[in-house]
Amino acid sequence: MSKLSVSLLLSLLLLTLFANGQEIETAIRGHIADLASPVLHGRGYVKDGKEDAAKYMLKRFQDIGLQSVTNDKVYAQAYTFPVNTFPGKMKLTINDDSLKPGVDFLIDASSASYFAKDLPVTTVNLKKIKDTASWRALVAKLDTSHAYCFRHLDDFLENTGIRKDKFVYELPMGCFIIPEDGKLTWTISRDSIPATVFHVKDVPKKLKAVSVNVSSVFVPASRNANIIGQVPGALKDSFIVFTAHYDHLGMMGDKVYFPGASDNASGCAMLLSLAAYYVAHPGRYSMLFIAFSGEEAGLMGSEFYTWKPLVPLANMKFLTNIDIMGDATNGITVVNATKYPSEFDELQQINEKNKYVPEIRSRGPAANSDHYYFTEAGVHSFFIYSNGGNGYYHDIFDVSKEVTLRHIGGVQKLLIDFVKEMK
Numbered sequence: 001m002s003k004l005s006v007s008l009l010l011s012l013l014l015l016t017l018f019a020n021g022q023e024i025e026t027a028i029r030g031h032i033a034d035l036a037s038p039v040l041h042g043r044g045y046v047k048d049g050k051e052d053a054a055k056y057m058l059k060r061f062q063d064i065g066l067q068s069v070t071n072d073k074v075y076a077q078a079y080t081f082p083v084n085t086f087p088g089k090m091k092l093t094i095n096d097d098s099l100k101p102g103v104d105f106l107i108d109a110s111s112a113s114y115f116a117k118d119l120p121v122t123t124v125n126l127k128k129i130k131d132t133a134s135w136r137a138l139v140a141k142l143d144t145s146h147a148y149c150f151r152h153l154d155d156f157l158e159n160t161g162i163r164k165d166k167f168v169y170e171l172p173m174g175c176f177i178i179p180e181d182g183k184l185t186w187t188i189s190r191d192s193i194p195a196t197v198f199h200v201k202d203v204p205k206k207l208k209a210v211s212v213n214v215s216s217v218f219v220p221a222s223r224n225a226n227i228i229g230q231v232p233g234a235l236k237d238s239f240i241v242f243t244a245h246y247d248h249l250g251m252m253g254d255k256v257y258f259p260g261a262s263d264n265a266s267g268c269a270m271l272l273s274l275a276a277y278y279v280a281h282p283g284r285y286s287m288l289f290i291a292f293s294g295e296e297a298g299l300m301g302s303e304f305y306t307w308k309p310l311v312p313l314a315n316m317k318f319l320t321n322i323d324i325m326g327d328a329t330n331g332i333t334v335v336n337a338t339k340y341p342s343e344f345d346e347l348q349q350i351n352e353k354n355k356y357v358p359e360i361r362s363r364g365p366a367a368n369s370d371h372y373y374f375t376e377a378g379v380h381s382f383f384i385y386s387n388g389g390n391g392y393y394h395d396i397f398d399v400s401k402e403v404t405l406r407h408i409g410g411v412q413k414l415l416i417d418f419v420k421e422m423k
């Protein structure tokens with residue numbers, strides 16, 4: 001072959017490789033933009049966000065060519081759990097300043113509805129309360145004639161040993177303000193409490209009056225669905241599993257939504273990209289893809305699956321859960337690395353050879369995503385998340401244009417090689 005044709009061939013090869021990488025990234029970016037768009041309302045419990053997100057994942061699974069694991073072409077596994085939601089008004093005014101939901105304040109996720117105009121505010125210095133008995137005596141005196149601003153909550157929690165997430169459960173009906181200096185991070189609650197609690201940034205020193213208009217609806221049996229599909233391999237009853245949760249926090253009131261681009265539109269996009277790869281490249285093992293719901297409400301979807309598995313847990317050779325895949329500038333972290341050292345070693349070796357990501361960090365077991373109940377049930381599993389990004393997490397700033405997708409192609413190649421090496 002002439003020198004010219006060799007270099008032509010090389011550049012053609014490079015072009016295809018580049019085009020492939022670009023294509024993967026473009027497809028992933030497209031899925032993230034779709035899933036994090038206002039149309040899906042934060043993939044939660046208001047305005048059919050979770051239902052529409054489920055439909056999106058189901059449609060993609062079918063379009064890609066994934067097959068159902070049952071014989072009846074059903075890809076969805078439905079189940080229910082209770083959840084507290086905020087489908088209506090979300091108004092908080094302090095000293096005539098109307099605060100921006102999601103920017104200036106968050107409502108505590110288990111809060112009740114409340115409506116009040118120009119409530120006088122009483123400030124309570126919690127630092128002075130040293131034990132639970134005096135705390136309970138104080139709580140007994142609180143009523144709805146005032147709003148209460150609790151200062152120095154952290155000192156109080158340290159003094160009394162009361163857990164931060166349990167603290168609000170002790171409060172009676174009424175309006176409560178907790179000043180926050182740090183980042184505002186929202187959650188989902190499966191409980192409802194009598195009180196209405198706000199976490200507020202930059203609370204003014206002098207508090208004159210507070211007006212509140214919020215409405216919450218407690219849904220005792222919110223319907224959710226896990227979306228499940230497979231690529232059959234030569235071994236019909238032995239599965240390599242990839243999972244990612246598609247739900248997020250939804251809406252806080254009828255205007256503000258939490259896009260969840262990094263958490264976990266990015267993981268779902270990776271899941272879809274891997275699914276497309278395996279439809280084109282079926283192998284020895286069957287490949288199972290599960291898009292979980294209810295993760296943000298406490299791993300509800302994956303817990304349900306391990307209770308009622310469509311593919312038996314004993315048939316799962318290895319499971320990799322992907323959650324937060326938006327930016328691997330500083331590489332990735334592997335939860336359960338210390339529990340499955342030989343698999344982790346394999347991953348490290350692949351990466352040392354190919355330099356797919358800058359670093360692979362090792363971490364022990366943790367109950368922080370959907371791999372957890374599988375690990376508990378004896379399924380060998382990793383949870384992989386990326387290290388990078390701007391720190392937008394569980395807030396309204398986790399939008400798709402902030403997701404860099406740095407090293408996303410590398411992460412995908414790493415996962416594909418990892419599966420290839422499985423004996």
Ligand SMILES: [Zn+2]
Nearest residue numbers: 263264323324
């Ligand atoms: Zn997540």
